[in-house]
Amino acid sequence: MADVADLLVEIGTEELPPDSVQQLSAALGAGIAAGLARAELGHGTVEVFATPRRIAVLVNELESGQPERPLERRGPAVSAAFDASGEPTKAALGFASSCGVEVDQLERLESEKGSWLVFRSIEVGQSTRSLVPEIVERALSSLPIRRRMRWADLDVEFARPVHWVVLLYGEQVIEADLLGVSSGRHTRGHRFHQPNPLRIDEPSEYASLLYSSGHVVADHDARREMIRKQVAEMAGEAGGTAPIDEGLLEEVTALVEWPVPIVGSFDVEFLKLPACVLVATMKGAQRYFHVLDDSGALLPRFIAITNLESHDPQSVRSGNERVIRPRLKDAAFFYETDLRQPLAARLDAIKSIKFQEELGSLYDKVHRVSKLGAHIGIAMRLDPDDVRLIRRAGLLSKCDLVTEVVGEFPELQGDMGREYARHAGEPEPVAEALGEVYLPRFAGDRVPKTPIGRALAVADKLDTLAGIFAVGQVPSGDKDPFALRRAALGVLRILIEGELNLDLMKLIRAAAAEYGELAGSESLAERLFEFMMERLRAYFLGQDIPIDVFQAVLACRPTRPYDFARRARAVSEFKTLPEAASLAAANTRIQNILKQCADTLPSSVDETLFAEDAEWNLAAKLVGLSPRARELLSAGRYSQAMRLLAGFRDSVDTFFDNVKVMTEDDALRKNRLALLNNISMLFLATADISLLQPDEN
Numbered sequence: 001m002a003d004v005a006d007l008l009v010e011i012g013t014e015e016l017p018p019d020s021v022q023q024l025s026a027a028l029g030a031g032i033a034a035g036l037a038r039a040e041l042g043h044g045t046v047e048v049f050a051t052p053r054r055i056a057v058l059v060n061e062l063e064s065g066q067p068e069r070p071l072e073r074r075g076p077a078v079s080a081a082f083d084a085s086g087e088p089t090k091a092a093l094g095f096a097s098s099c100g101v102e103v104d105q106l107e108r109l110e111s112e113k114g115s116w117l118v119f120r121s122i123e124v125g126q127s128t129r130s131l132v133p134e135i136v137e138r139a140l141s142s143l144p145i146r147r148r149m150r151w152a153d154l155d156v157e158f159a160r161p162v163h164w165v166v167l168l169y170g171e172q173v174i175e176a177d178l179l180g181v182s183s184g185r186h187t188r189g190h191r192f193h194q195p196n197p198l199r200i201d202e203p204s205e206y207a208s209l210l211y212s213s214g215h216v217v218a219d220h221d222a223r224r225e226m227i228r229k230q231v232a233e234m235a236g237e238a239g240g241t242a243p244i245d246e247g248l249l250e251e252v253t254a255l256v257e258w259p260v261p262i263v264g265s266f267d268v269e270f271l272k273l274p275a276c277v278l279v280a281t282m283k284g285a286q287r288y289f290h291v292l293d294d295s296g297a298l299l300p301r302f303i304a305i306t307n308l309e310s311h312d313p314q315s316v317r318s319g320n321e322r323v324i325r326p327r328l329k330d331a332a333f334f335y336e337t338d339l340r341q342p343l344a345a346r347l348d349a350i351k352s353i354k355f356q357e358e359l360g361s362l363y364d365k366v367h368r369v370s371k372l373g374a375h376i377g378i379a380m381r382l383d384p385d386d387v388r389l390i391r392r393a394g395l396l397s398k399c400d401l402v403t404e405v406v407g408e409f410p411e412l413q414g415d416m417g418r419e420y421a422r423h424a425g426e427p428e429p430v431a432e433a434l435g436e437v438y439l440p441r442f443a444g445d446r447v448p449k450t451p452i453g454r455a456l457a458v459a460d461k462l463d464t465l466a467g468i469f470a471v472g473q474v475p476s477g478d479k480d481p482f483a484l485r486r487a488a489l490g491v492l493r494i495l496i497e498g499e500l501n502l503d504l505m506k507l508i509r510a511a512a513a514e515y516g517e518l519a520g521s522e523s524l525a526e527r528l529f530e531f532m533m534e535r536l537r538a539y540f541l542g543q544d545i546p547i548d549v550f551q552a553v554l555a556c557r558p559t560r561p562y563d564f565a566r567r568a569r570a571v572s573e574f575k576t577l578p579e580a581a582s583l584a585a586a587n588t589r590i591q592n593i594l595k596q597c598a599d600t601l602p603s604s605v606d607e608t609l610f611a612e613d614a615e616w617n618l619a620a621k622l623v624g625l626s627p628r629a630r631e632l633l634s635a636g637r638y639s640q641a642m643r644l645l646a647g648f649r650d651s652v653d654t655f656f657d658n659v660k661v662m663t664e665d666d667a668l669r670k671n672r673l674a675l676l677n678n679i680s681m682l683f684l685a686t687a688d689i690s691l692l693q694p695d696e697n
Helices: 021-038 090-099 128-141 203-214 220-237 246-253 268-272 275-286 313-338 348-352 362-379 384-396 404-408 415-423 428-436 451-470 484-497 504-513 523-542 547-554 561-575 580-596 613-634 638-658 666-684
Strands: 004-013 046-051 054-063 069-077 107-111 114-123 162-169 181-184 186-188 197-199 260-265 289-292 298-306 354-356
Touching: 004 021, 004 128, 004 186, 004 203, 021 046, 021 054, 021 128, 021 220, 046 220, 054 203, 069 090, 090 114, 128 162, 162 181, 162 186, 186 203, 197 203, 220 246, 220 260, 220 289, 220 298, 260 313, 268 298, 268 313, 275 289, 275 298, 275 313, 275 415, 298 313, 313 404, 348 362, 354 362, 354 451, 362 384, 362 451, 362 504, 384 428, 384 451, 415 428, 428 451, 451 484, 451 504, 451 523, 484 523, 484 561, 504 523, 523 547, 523 561, 547 561, 561 638, 580 638, 580 666, 613 638, 613 666, 638 666
Parallel strands: none
Antiparallel strands: 004 054, 004 162, 046 054, 069 114, 107 114, 186 197, 260 298, 289 298
8 A cells, every 4th residue: 555644735825805705615625636636545534625825725635646657558569560581670670669678579479350569558657746746737727717916026826925835745745836836835814813824744633733832713604604603602692693695694604713702882772773774784895794682673883803803802893893893884874865756766876777679677677577567467366456566666676786784785676666666655555566676686595475575576677688688688607797596596496485376378468468579489488488397407406306307297387386396296205106017118118109100099998898897996996086186186285196006016017917009990999099198187287107217226
């Protein structure tokens, strides 16, 4: 077994962009691991570290060199290698010379196809120390850096200027020049707490050395969980709880190396502002965590995570409080300015804001959304008053985009629409719907709770989808400037999780109709529907619905996503039954038979033509199960229906064991086809189970 030692690679930099810290360290770890694999260097676990001033990789138990490899090089055929007197020809002499040996040192390779001269040797593997610099350099060059920069007079580029590089294998430094810096064994601790270089004797002590002597928590995940715990503890001491925004937590983690929490406060007078404005100000401007009381109301407290263990924490606290006050005063000014004009009065202002060059202004969009939302409300069987409220909410749905607060905090669009609608005396359902129009905003976000909010959110997203499809700006690859994938998934989630059994194809056609001739032919609806089915596929995979189950349901072309979801769950449950594999195979056989006679399939079964007991038994089973199965299917109770239809297994198996379907007797053949077709139709009311694949285990 080859000798092993740990490898440490650390790149020390100026402060990295916070949204890149963890991504770069993970990519460096993956790149180095891939390089080691290409070099056939075995190793143990790979650990990555990331702080604002460094990315590092620790490879445990890395082999000291490549394994020896046998080499075999085939030369000329023996018949061409020697002349009639047995002397080597020029071909043999040239081949031996190229191998660095004499002809008599060559071996012979015998096979059925002939005999050749062959040179065999052992290639000695290269040492790890000689291979690592190139592996690291290649990994660094492929990092996903959005904008590389140069510094000083160096002809190198990186995310930020590089100040030190550690390249340590075991106790020995691997000498190399990377990113304009010579490698060594010295890292650097916290910029203020430990500015002097720290010597690393061996890679395994890296994280503990930085923590104990450098005031640096090098492990990103450990630092994040440390901050999470600190925030919770400090919020408790402040008399409340701190909701953790995971995005904010990640950003703060990427900004500090030695997290120290501070509780600060602000004037109670600012609590007159909407909570969302205060939270956005604290979070966006200063990256503070807000604190709630037991009832969920905002407290005049905040938690800041500093990057310094101060000897005078009161001064740090006071400094943070001084900084937040003008920010809150600005927010209060914006809010009070907005309140001088009712939300509806801003309709004229959105006439000048383009939604999309060919699709008109936001003013045009809100009128389309208003009309489409009413159409959806009617499909939801809401009463006329609610439909009128949807129309009103649709008209107001973009007015908050021209307010001062949303201009300062774009993430508050929707939330401020709700606040300003309430202040203007709009009906509460309208205000709530304005707060829900953009939901769900991201994966895992909640869907709208109110019926009016659901109708409005679906209308807004479908209008965008239909319009952008109409002008041909369909997402391709990673490019999706109008976030159509997210919009499509949002519509599907609202319909499914909101239990709205609406026909998606009809909704798409209604949305496309608002664009008139621009929408073009029926193909737009078909293309958009297919696009959304791809999003539905991804949604179900995230719900642990197997892909073959999705395909089985899709084959029946259900156009109601909520109904589709119920079918998918039913088929997924059915697949776990002991009868499933046999029935899936039988249905495959049935479908293959029926395809041969698709144009001549009879619709009814004549019992007088039964010639075998298996036919009688299968027909009896069909008669016995059909009424209850159709009742369950018509009620959408697919799980119960599929469990009931599992009762066909024995009768179907016996039928195929004893009955020849494609008999030469025309009457018998058609009657048997009719029997199989009736059974097939019962299963196809849910899914084409012939597409189900047997489980690997």
